[in-house]
Amino acid sequence: MRSILVVFCVWICFSVDASTPNADCSKIPEVENAEVSQSSRKDNYTDGDKLEYNCKPGYASPLKITYNCTDNKWTKLRGGNCSLKRCELPEDIPNGRYTIVSGSAFVFGTTIKYICNDDYQMMSRFDTRTCQEGGWDNQLPACEEISCVADSTEENVRVEGLPENDGLIRYGHRLTFSCSDYGWILQGPKEITCQSNGQWSGPFPKCVGATCPLNTAVGDLKMERFPDIEGPVKPRHKLIFSCNTEGLKLKGQREITCQSNGEWNSPFPKCEEVMCVAKLTVSMRSDRHPVPEVSVRPGHTITLSCVGRGVKLQGHSKITCLSDGQWGNPFPKCIGGKCGPPPKVNFADTTEITKKEYDSGEKVEYSCFNKYTLVQRHPYSKYLTCEHGEWRGNIKCLKPCSVTVEKMDERGIQLRWRGREKIFSPHRDRIIFSCKSGKSSTGIDLTQTCNDGEMTLPLCV
Missing domain, CATH: 2.10.70.10 (Complement Module, domain 1)
Incomplete structure (x- = not known):
C-alpha cells in the first residue's frame, strides 16, 4: 500500500511540473484599432516584458497604451481606447488653395498642403498642416502677390519703369537703366525683369567713368594726345596721327575723338606704303597688269587701252604714279560701246x-x-x-525669315495668331509669339521683326 502511494505522488508531481510552461505570455493581447509598435515586437515574451501599442491612422488615444507581462499574464498598465479623431474642415486662404497630401476625410494624421495661385508666392515658413489631437497644427499660411524690391541705385544711374508712389513691382515688370551724366558708361545689364520667384533677372547696374583704350603698338604711326596729359583717355580727348617714315602714307582718319561711351569715333589709322591704285573697268586694260585692280609704286608708268566694240579711250593712255600716291594725269575713261x-x-x-x-x-x-x-x-x-x-x-x-515648328518647340514658344505652320515672312514683317502653356518669357521681346533673313527668337522656360 505504501509503495502505491509513492507512485501516485510521483505521478501527481510530475503532471503539475509538466503543465507549468503552457501558462506564459506567448499570446499578445488584441487592442481595437491599434497595433503593436515595431520596437516592442519579438519572438518570445517572458516575465517583465512590455508591449506598446500605436493607434491606427485616423485614431488616437489620450495615453500611450501599454501592457506588462507579469506572472505569465499580460496586464494593462495604462492607456485608454483608440477612437476615431477628426479635425474641422480646413480653412481656405486668400489667393491660394489646399490639397490632401496623405490621409483622408480630415481624420487624425491627415496632412494637407497649401498652394498659392498664379502670380502669388508663399510667404509663410510652413505650407503644410497635419490633423493632431488638438486640431490642425501650424498657423494658416499666407500668399502674397509676387513682387520685386527695387534696390537702391547710385546717384548717376537713371531708372525708367519704376511705378509711381512706390507701388508694387509685379512679376514681368521691366526696369531700364542709363547714365545721367556725360562721360559715364553703364556697367551691368541695361534692362532687368521681375521674375516669377520675386527676384530680378540680373543685378542693378552701376555707372563708371568712361575711358577709351589707348593702343601704343602702332608701328610707324606717330600719335599725339590733345590735351597733352598722361593717364586715362577721357571723353572729348583727341588723338592726332601722322606717319614718321618716308614713303608711307596715312590710311584712315588723321584725328579721332574719345566718345562718351568709351569708344573712339573712328578706328585707329595705319601707315601703309605709298602706292597708286587704279581700278579698271570691264572695258579697260593695262599693258602689264591683267588684273582689274592695278597698284604701282611712285615713279612707275602704266599704259591703258579700251576693248570692245565701239569703245574709245578718253584721256591720256599713259599715266605715272607720283610720290604722294596720286596719278600725274587724270585717270582716263572708256566711252561708247555696247x-x-x-x-x-x-x-x-x-x-x-x-x-x-x-x-x-x-x-x-x-x-x-x-x-x-x-x-x-x-x-x-x-x-x-x-x-x-x-x-x-x-x-x-x-531675304525673308524662316522658322520651323521644331525650332519654336525647342524655344518653348508658339505663334500667337496662327497655327503651327512654318513661318516664312518677308523683310520687316512683324511676328508676334506667345509662350507655351506653363512657360514664361526670359525677357526677350515676344514681338520680333524680320531683318534680311535674321530674327531673334524669344525664349520661354
Whole structure:
C-alpha cells in the first residue's frame, strides 16, 4: 500500500511540473484599432516584458497604451481606447488653395498642403498642416502677390519703369537703366525683369567713368594726345596721327575723338606704303597688269587701252604714279560701246527676255524672287544701265525669315495668331509669339521683326 502511494505522488508531481510552461505570455493581447509598435515586437515574451501599442491612422488615444507581462499574464498598465479623431474642415486662404497630401476625410494624421495661385508666392515658413489631437497644427499660411524690391541705385544711374508712389513691382515688370551724366558708361545689364520667384533677372547696374583704350603698338604711326596729359583717355580727348617714315602714307582718319561711351569715333589709322591704285573697268586694260585692280609704286608708268566694240579711250593712255600716291594725269575713261547680256543678280531675275547686245543708255529692270524684298533707296534701284560698254547700278534683294515648328518647340514658344505652320515672312514683317502653356518669357521681346533673313527668337522656360 505504501509503495502505491509513492507512485501516485510521483505521478501527481510530475503532471503539475509538466503543465507549468503552457501558462506564459506567448499570446499578445488584441487592442481595437491599434497595433503593436515595431520596437516592442519579438519572438518570445517572458516575465517583465512590455508591449506598446500605436493607434491606427485616423485614431488616437489620450495615453500611450501599454501592457506588462507579469506572472505569465499580460496586464494593462495604462492607456485608454483608440477612437476615431477628426479635425474641422480646413480653412481656405486668400489667393491660394489646399490639397490632401496623405490621409483622408480630415481624420487624425491627415496632412494637407497649401498652394498659392498664379502670380502669388508663399510667404509663410510652413505650407503644410497635419490633423493632431488638438486640431490642425501650424498657423494658416499666407500668399502674397509676387513682387520685386527695387534696390537702391547710385546717384548717376537713371531708372525708367519704376511705378509711381512706390507701388508694387509685379512679376514681368521691366526696369531700364542709363547714365545721367556725360562721360559715364553703364556697367551691368541695361534692362532687368521681375521674375516669377520675386527676384530680378540680373543685378542693378552701376555707372563708371568712361575711358577709351589707348593702343601704343602702332608701328610707324606717330600719335599725339590733345590735351597733352598722361593717364586715362577721357571723353572729348583727341588723338592726332601722322606717319614718321618716308614713303608711307596715312590710311584712315588723321584725328579721332574719345566718345562718351568709351569708344573712339573712328578706328585707329595705319601707315601703309605709298602706292597708286587704279581700278579698271570691264572695258579697260593695262599693258602689264591683267588684273582689274592695278597698284604701282611712285615713279612707275602704266599704259591703258579700251576693248570692245565701239569703245574709245578718253584721256591720256599713259599715266605715272607720283610720290604722294596720286596719278600725274587724270585717270582716263572708256566711252561708247555696247554691253552684252545683263549680269545675274542674287535672288532676282530680269522682268523681260534679255538680248545679246545693248546700246549705251539702255536699262534692264529686275524683280526679286517671291518673299524677297527689293531695296530701292540709294545706292540701290531696280535697274541696271548700260554705260560705255559696262553694266552699272546696284540691285539688292533682302531675304525673308524662316522658322520651323521644331525650332519654336525647342524655344518653348508658339505663334500667337496662327497655327503651327512654318513661318516664312518677308523683310520687316512683324511676328508676334506667345509662350507655351506653363512657360514664361526670359525677357526677350515676344514681338520680333524680320531683318534680311535674321530674327531673334524669344525664349520661354
